[in-house]
Amino acid sequence: MPILNIMLPTGKSEAQKTALLKQTTQAVIDSLNAPISNIRITLQEVAPENAIIAGEFGRPFALVHAILISGRTPELKASFIKAVAQAIESTVGISKQDSRVIIYDTPVTDMGVAGGITAQAAGR
DSSP: OOEEEEEEESOOOHHHHHHHHHHHHHHHHHHHOOOGGGOEEEEEEEOGGGOEETTEETOOOEEEEEEEESOOOHHHHHHHHHHHHHHHHHHHOOOGGGEEEEEEEEOGGGOEETTTEETTTTTO
């Protein structure tokens, strides 16, 4: 049940944002073997004056908050982080060095799905 929220500075084209969402979805499928029906990704844009990166306003950045059901190995998480950073770099041109991916491991009892039942009750 990967849920991602991607934050980027404003100014990317609609085509770039669409490509980012599609390539990130594929990165999640490939790196975590997640079914597409379980993946949720949102994109938020931040005005450059509303973010300071390494002491600079207007510096390119990508910040990804990823909520995953707990239990994945450190190696699988590293593969996921690498795949997401690559999708960001190849679609919107933000360097892997300027991307951050934060993983929140969530127990199956703490994730609601399917009309209000837990992921555990849904068999995930």
